Amino acid sequence: MRVAVVGGGISGLVAAYRLRQALGDAAELVLVERRERVGGILRTVEIEGDPVDLGAEAFVGRRPEIPELMGELGIAEQLVHPAGKRPLVWSEGAGHPLPERTLMGIPAGAESVAGLVDARTLAAIEEEPNRPLTWVRGGDMSVGELVRDRFGEKVVRRSVDPLLGGVYAGLADSIGVRAALPTLAAALDRGAPSLTRAVSEALPPPSTTPVFGGIRDGYGVLLDALRAAADVKIEIGTAATRLTRTAKGWHVDPVGDVDAVILATPAPVTAELLREIAPEASALAAGIDLASSAVVALALPADTALPDNSGILVATGEPLRAKAFTLSSRKWPHLAARDVALVRASFGRFGDPAPLSWSDEDLISAAVEDLTTVTGADIRPLRAVVQRWPGGLPQYAPGHTTRIADLRSATADLPGLALAGAYLDGVGVPACAATGTKAAARITDHLG
Numbered sequence: 001m002r003v004a005v006v007g008g009g010i011s012g013l014v015a016a017y018r019l020r021q022a023l024g025d026a027a028e029l030v031l032v033e034r035r036e037r038v039g040g041i042l043r044t045v046e047i048e049g050d051p052v053d054l055g056a057e058a059f060v061g062r063r064p065e066i067p068e069l070m071g072e073l074g075i076a077e078q079l080v081h082p083a084g085k086r087p088l089v090w091s092e093g094a095g096h097p098l099p100e101r102t103l104m105g106i107p108a109g110a111e112s113v114a115g116l117v118d119a120r121t122l123a124a125i126e127e128e129p130n131r132p133l134t135w136v137r138g139g140d141m142s143v144g145e146l147v148r149d150r151f152g153e154k155v156v157r158r159s160v161d162p163l164l165g166g167v168y169a170g171l172a173d174s175i176g177v178r179a180a181l182p183t184l185a186a187a188l189d190r191g192a193p194s195l196t197r198a199v200s201e202a203l204p205p206p207s208t209t210p211v212f213g214g215i216r217d218g219y220g221v222l223l224d225a226l227r228a229a230a231d232v233k234i235e236i237g238t239a240a241t242r243l244t245r246t247a248k249g250w251h252v253d254p255v256g257d258v259d260a261v262i263l264a265t266p267a268p269v270t271a272e273l274l275r276e277i278a279p280e281a282s283a284l285a286a287g288i289d290l291a292s293s294a295v296v297a298l299a300l301p302a303d304t305a306l307p308d309n310s311g312i313l314v315a316t317g318e319p320l321r322a323k324a325f326t327l328s329s330r331k332w333p334h335l336a337a338r339d340v341a342l343v344r345a346s347f348g349r350f351g352d353p354a355p356l357s358w359s360d361e362d363l364i365s366a367a368v369e370d371l372t373t374v375t376g377a378d379i380r381p382l383r384a385v386v387q388r389w390p391g392g393l394p395q396y397a398p399g400h401t402t403r404i405a406d407l408r409s410a411t412a413d414l415p416g417l418a419l420a421g422a423y424l425d426g427v428g429v430p431a432c433a434a435t436g437t438k439a440a441a442r443i444t445d446h447l448g
């Protein structure tokens, strides 16, 4: 039995590992990866002698997938949690504590955003429950449209955009309520009479469990463990270029004939590979936009006077080029113990891909200048590393959940073919891992 996995990001590697678990030693597993390395948007490099992540650096620790995988793979001792420091929002030229008790920055009351927005906006939030709300049950709209109408523009730009920017590299206007905030959509579907009420219903109960987790020596540890456990033949520098059906299964160029195939590729590549065999599904995948971004990792002298916050998110419209800073050495206790202070600056958002074309020097200067502005510290990098992520994040636009449901039905009758990836059930690493597991289960069922 021969199975191909196309794409060596976390989705593809988890799929390969789950296939190995289910199919046993005899199955021949081949994974093709276009780049010269596996990991996709997970990439760990050494900076000043220690591992640093240049793509994802955390995961939602309240979801089970990654801690469970780490346990299964024998690397549970690598699980770390942030120190619990609060980020700042940079708005109107000053840092403000990130509002608490919000749903992706949408407050359940004016007090959450006091100090961040003006008195008029606070009054509008207080009044909001008294204004009739129109929401089409089962419908969708952009988060920006909903929040702007109910709470005003300043809440969108200063509270919601910075948080959505961190997850999707998108803005409130490019992200749909139903896919990004399913519990909010559910509360609105149930007939919540106001946004204030819907957010209160949708907020998870307060909890002392850390929201995020991380891997002490970087995501590279998880990638290595998955590779070893999957025992999969990996062909790097090899792009799958065409997928066709055969009498018994599938033909993947340049892998050859296989009994089953998992496409763990970004949406546009998946669209291209599905074009001949499932044109409707292909068109649906092709309609998913991507956002590009770049990360500049800075190693600074350990005594650099950084604020005691986990990061600084930049409100929309500020005259800065960076969109966010992760003050990694403040955020993670295990990084605080290092000889250098680590900071990650993020650039680029959906609709603003310009920073991707800047030179390394320009990105590094912009990171240093903007970090100086937001911290007031003397920023003198010992080392700076630039990583570009073209098309790294799919945009969950309004209607995304329906699009994905349609895409799944349009591929449901293709036996031995399964999809995984960040455009399906969430962009976070745990959601991607879950799609890999689900895809492997579909293939295992098919192969009996």
Ligand SMILES: Cc1cc2nc3c(=O)[nH]c(=O)nc-3n(C[C@H](O)[C@H](O)[C@H](O)COP(=O)(O)OP(=O)(O)OC[C@H]3O[C@@H](n4cnc5c(N)ncnc54)[C@H](O)[C@@H]3O)c2cc1C
Binding pocket: 006, 007, 008, 009, 010, 011, 012, 032, 033, 034, 035, 038, 039, 040, 041, 042, 054, 055, 056, 057, 058, 059, 060, 238, 239, 240, 241, 264, 265, 266, 269, 293, 295, 389, 392, 393, 420, 421, 422, 423, 427, 428, 429, 430, 432
């Ligand atoms: C800068 C940044 C920071 C992030 N931070 C976090 C975070 O802290 N926490 C979190 O949970 N999530 C984070 N995310 C999101 C998360 O990292 C990604 O959504 C996830 O890693 C995507 O995994 P994937 O395997 O689905 O896709 P990818 O990692 O994109 O992997 C797909 C792979 O397919 C390969 N490929 C493409 N075409 C072909 C082809 N024709 N043939 C063969 N191979 C092909 C690609 O080269 C790639 O390696 C971040 C994303 C970005 C961009």
